Amino acid sequence: MPKPTGFLEYTREDAPKRPVEVRVRDFREIEEFLPWDRVERQAARCMDCGIPFCHVYGCPVKNRMPDFNELVYRRQWRRALDILHSTNNFPEITGRICPAPCEAACTLSIHQPPVAIRLIELEIVERGWREGWIQPQPAEERTGKKVAIVGSGPAGLAAAQQLGRNGHEVVVFEKADRIGGILRYGIPDFKLEKWILDRRLNQMREEGVRFETGVDAGTDLSPRYLQRTFDAILITAGASRPRDLNIPGRDLGGIHFAMDFLVQQNKRNAGDRIPKEQEILASGKKVVVIGGGDTGSDCVGTSRRQGAIDICQIEILPKPADVRPADNPWPVWPKVLKTSTSHEEGCTRLWSILTREFLGEGGQVKKLHCVKLEWTDTGQSGKPAFREIPGSDFELNADLVLLSLGFLHTEHGPLVEGLKISADNAGNLAVQEGHRTSVPGIFAAGDCVLGASLVVRAIMQGREAAADVDRYLMGKENY
Numbered sequence: 001m002p003k004p005t006g007f008l009e010y011t012r013e014d015a016p017k018r019p020v021e022v023r024v025r026d027f028r029e030i031e032e033f034l035p036w037d038r039v040e041r042q043a044a045r046c047m048d049c050g051i052p053f054c055h056v057y058g059c060p061v062k063n064r065m066p067d068f069n070e071l072v073y074r075r076q077w078r079r080a081l082d083i084l085h086s087t088n089n090f091p092e093i094t095g096r097i098c099p100a101p102c103e104a105a106c107t108l109s110i111h112q113p114p115v116a117i118r119l120i121e122l123e124i125v126e127r128g129w130r131e132g133w134i135q136p137q138p139a140e141e142r143t144g145k146k147v148a149i150v151g152s153g154p155a156g157l158a159a160a161q162q163l164g165r166n167g168h169e170v171v172v173f174e175k176a177d178r179i180g181g182i183l184r185y186g187i188p189d190f191k192l193e194k195w196i197l198d199r200r201l202n203q204m205r206e207e208g209v210r211f212e213t214g215v216d217a218g219t220d221l222s223p224r225y226l227q228r229t230f231d232a233i234l235i236t237a238g239a240s241r242p243r244d245l246n247i248p249g250r251d252l253g254g255i256h257f258a259m260d261f262l263v264q265q266n267k268r269n270a271g272d273r274i275p276k277e278q279e280i281l282a283s284g285k286k287v288v289v290i291g292g293g294d295t296g297s298d299c300v301g302t303s304r305r306q307g308a309i310d311i312c313q314i315e316i317l318p319k320p321a322d323v324r325p326a327d328n329p330w331p332v333w334p335k336v337l338k339t340s341t342s343h344e345e346g347c348t349r350l351w352s353i354l355t356r357e358f359l360g361e362g363g364q365v366k367k368l369h370c371v372k373l374e375w376t377d378t379g380q381s382g383k384p385a386f387r388e389i390p391g392s393d394f395e396l397n398a399d400l401v402l403l404s405l406g407f408l409h410t411e412h413g414p415l416v417e418g419l420k421i422s423a424d425n426a427g428n429l430a431v432q433e434g435h436r437t438s439v440p441g442i443f444a445a446g447d448c449v450l451g452a453s454l455v456v457r458a459i460m461q462g463r464e465a466a467a468d469v470d471r472y473l474m475g476k477e478n479y
Contacts, residue, residue, distance in 0.1 A: 002073035006044030012113035013042055015122075020345050024304050027189040027269050030341050031096070036077075039123045042116045043072040049107035053331045054117060058105030060460040061087045061094075065102060065117050072120060081128040084121060089158045089459060090200060092129070093183060095122025096192050098456050099294075105331035129199065136206035139167035145473045148173060148230040150217045150415065153181025154455045155446025156236035157204070158462030159469070164209045166470050171230075172209060175216040178270070181238055182447075183455070185263040188298050190305070190341075194270065218415025227419075232441050232469050235415070235429065236462060239447035243405040245290065249358025254365040256280050258295050258404035265302050282308040286397050288368055289313040289347075290355060291404030294340070299402045301342030311347040312396060316386075318375045319351035354388065358401065368396040410448035426451060434468040435461075443469055 003009070015031045017023070023030050034042075046069035054065045064083050071080035084091050095118055106114035128134045145168045149156045152174040164170045178184050180197050205211070215221060226233055242257045244250070261280045268274060282303035289299045292315030303311050320337040328335045343349065357369040372392035376385050409427030410416070416423075422430045422438040428451050429444040431437055437444050445465035446458040 002046050002070045003044040004048065006041075006073075007047045007108055007112065007115075010041050010045050012045065012116055013038060014116060015119050017341065023190065024345050027265070027305060029096075029193050030190050033123065033126065034119065036123070036127070039120060040073055040075060043069040043120055045108065045115045046070065046073075047108055047115075051107075053105040053107055054102040054115075057331050058102035060101075060454065060457045061463070062460075063087050063102065063117075063121070065115070068124060069115065069117075069120060072124065077124060077127055078131075078133055080124050081133055084124050088121075088456075089161050089463070090154065091121050091125040092196055092200065093154070093192065094456050094459070095119075095125060096196070097187060098454065101333055101454075101456075104333050107331075110330050134203065136203050137165055138207045139165055141167050142169070143167040143474065145169065145231045146171070146229065147469060147473075148217075148226055148233045149236060150233065151181060151236040151238055151446070151448070152176075152179045152184075152211065153236060153238050153446060154183060154458040155238075155462035155465070156181065156234070157183075157200075158459045159234055159236065159445065159466040160209045160462075161204050161207065162463055162466035163469060164204065164207050166466075168470070168473065170209045172211050173215045173217045173221070174211065174213050177213055179211045179213060185266050186259060186295075188262060188302055189266060189269050190301060191298070194266070216413075218413055218418055223415060223418035227441070231473055232443065234435075234465055234469055235421075235437070235442065235444040235448060236446040236458075236465075237410050237415075237448045239407045239410050239428070239450075239452045241408040241411055241427070242403065243408055245355065245403055245405060247355060247357055249360060249365065252358050252360040252365040253363050254360075254399060255358060255401040255403065258289070258291070258299050258402045261402050262295070262298055262302060265306070280400070282306040282311075282400055284309055285399035286310040287312070287400045287402065288396055288398040289402045289404055291315065291406070292317065292349070292351070293404060293406065295406075296402075296404035297340040297342045299404055300347045301340075301345060303400075303402075304342065304345045304347070308400075310397075312350065312398075313343075313347055314350045314353040314355070314370070314396075316354055316373070317351065318373075352386070354386075356393075359395070365398055365401055368398055368401065370394055370396060407447075407452040409451065434471070435465040436468070436472075441472070443472075 017030050052066045068080040068083045100118040102117045103114040108114050147168050147170050149172045152172050160170045160172050283306050287303045287308045289296045324334050352373040354371050359367040372389045373386040424430045429448050435443045435445050445461040
């Protein structure tokens with residue numbers, strides 16, 4: 001363990017953030033870095049807790065937090081980097097955007113602020129890049145086996161790197177114009193600048209992974225061609241089908257899915273030109289974001305930077321408590337009120353609000369007709385239920401409405417239909433043990449199997465699927 005009394009001597013210190021009035025003028029990253037000696041002091045707070053719930057319960061990829069915390073405290077940063085990379089292909093990404101379930105499960109968080117695990121993880125890997133410790137790791141021998149990976153989000157990239165390092169010829173097919181999936185186009189640059197992703201992709205290219213963009217597998221390449229050309233296929237296509245809000249007025253102009261809005265801004269940041277007739281911009285507009293999750297928060301931050309004159313985010317669920325409720329004990333994820341960096345930049349937040357109708361003028365949305373809700377503990381199904389509060393109707397002005405209501409499942413397009421892959425009742429791809437689909441030689445992982453989830457869970461799924469594909473190809477354990 002690190003310093004035995006560290007958690008008693010040192011308080012938690014988070015990464016500094018650029019001032020609000022400065023950062024809303026650009027799309028650069030918000031968080032900055034701590035000096036290394038202060039990171040070492042944060043690592044000293046890791047306690048001898050006996051069972052590291054951060055590792056065994058909190059972290060989907062099973063990062064070995066006590067091990068790398070001790071090494072950082074003892075200034076053995078390079079060994080800490082090796083430990084970190086042994087479980088996580090992209091700690092520079094999770095260190096920036098992961099909500100850190102490991103910290104929620106930290107034993108110290110029972111009665112104190114938890115160890116700053118995410119900060120320490122990020123500082124380790126960024127020091128590795130600065131010191132030149134992170135280099136390509138091409139396979140020493142080639143197996144002669146070919147693997148196609150469809151989708152280049154976190155699951156696909158993690159699987160591609162693992163399989164490539166194991167000696168297989170890996171080709172990643174991405175229908176978008178750039179590699180990265182949700183990392184490239186779903187996460188704003190102020191949370192994850194894209195040169196960080198490109199840096200890791202360059203390493204993977206030097207390790208032998210091939211990337212093919214602008215290829216819609218199943219359409220541009222037939223399912224039959226893929227099966228004939230590759231020894232195994234891994235589908236990591238994400239869960240991109242958005243949940244809609246089918247109420248009166250939905251066909252009015254100015255109502256868009258959140259992801260369409262976010263993708264456009266990331267393309268602008270990359271230097272792309274968006275045709276005028278297709279632009280979705282918040283500049284000079286009153287914006288209402290429907291949905292209180294992380295994607296909705298990203299819409300708030302993006303709207304602020306585009307120059308919205310008013311931003312309101314509404315959520316159908318009740319306002320979370322400030323502290324853990326009695327039925328939400330440690331170490332499970334705390335269902336408490338969270339204020340993101342985008343919320344800090346300015347917006348109105350409303351809870352227990354149901355949108356009943358969109359109202360417009362001249363074909364464009366102008367108002368939302370809403371009603372307040374009252375929630376009860378349980379309904380007939382045993383789940384929380386709500387009722388509309390009589391006389392609580394009100395209207396919200398809006399020139400732009402962004403729907404951030406989550407995602408249903410992966411797209412059931414020509415690839416899935418052509419391969420005749422079975423889906424579950426939720427519309428996700430159904431897999432058996434070993435990430436195997438209903439079709440021999442075809443595997444699936446990530447959000448197309450889980451439904452929309454965390455990036456860190458997608459990485460975990462990609463790594464597990466890579467091991468399963470390798471066993472299928474080689475008939476032995478290689479991981």
